[in-house]
Amino acid sequence: MSWKKLLIPALAIPIVALLAYGLTRDPNIVESPLPGRPAFEFSSQTLDGEDLGLSDLKGKVVVLNFWASWCVACIDEHRVFIEAERYYADREFQMLGVVYQDEAPNARRWMERMGGDWPSLVDPASRIAIDYGVYGVPETYFIGKDGLIAHKQIGPVNSMLMKQLVDSLLAAPVTGEPSATSSAAGTEAGGS
């Protein structure tokens, strides 16, 4: 076989392989660089008007959920969070919401209607969302007792994922002081 006959498959095979690799991947799944890194510190006001920061939750497994009242997929995962809040009530576990691109009164009404006693922070300039590299809602970050981001979930959280991740984070030994990096964006959000 001459080199000319080999040339076409030699060029075509890598290109087809590259296209096949690209086409078989879900374009909505974007790899986040944050898992494994310290969670960014932030503080803001809750929907009830209280000040709360991530540093206040030191030593706890924090499930940080970005949500909005206009987000349909957020309805699906909300019952998972309600179940988790009950199931881990006596453990070092804290659900924490951050309202994304929404008005506080709408978010407050939504929480009242849907239930759940955990705090949700307002994020007026989306500084917390930008600091955490949020693409849209719902997005959830699982932060370990050591202050490291263990997992980022794009899209709704299901019961199995929630239990698997929170159980493993609660069981994980804390090697040092919990840490959180300070935000370059200055995530000190104001009130609603």
Place this chain on the structure above:
Amino acid sequence: MSELGRNRSTWLALSGLLLLTAAAPALQGAAQEPAVAEARVDDPVLEAQVRELASKLRCPTCRALSVEDSPSGMAQEMRVLIREQLKSGKTPAEVEAYFVERYGEWILLKPTASGFNWTVWLLPVLMLAGGLFFVFLTARRWVEQGQARAAHLDGEEREI
């Protein structure tokens, strides 16, 4: 109901549906209004830097648009943040690094020329070079075939 009444109801329902469809983006936009208004500053150099940087970054919510071109609330707030960071003395490279640190290289509309990304930059050049080489080889073969045919015809003419 008469035929006329039924037709009128159908038209009213269709018109309502059409209006709702047309108003849907506006309603969605209203729900996602950014909490911080974008106040441009009277500094052309700074504003040019903001525009240049924002046009390099991908809007996280729209994805196909840059932060500069996107009308979404998130893009608007990202432009506010870029402006604030530049005003605080950060260089454009530092501001870009801030976004890459949080979103990964995905946030850059133009991927950096390193590692696997080289395929994005080199593949079009290689394909173009390959195409030109193929055209060159084909053209040379045609010329050679033409010359051979001409020579053959010349020989036949001489024989005649």
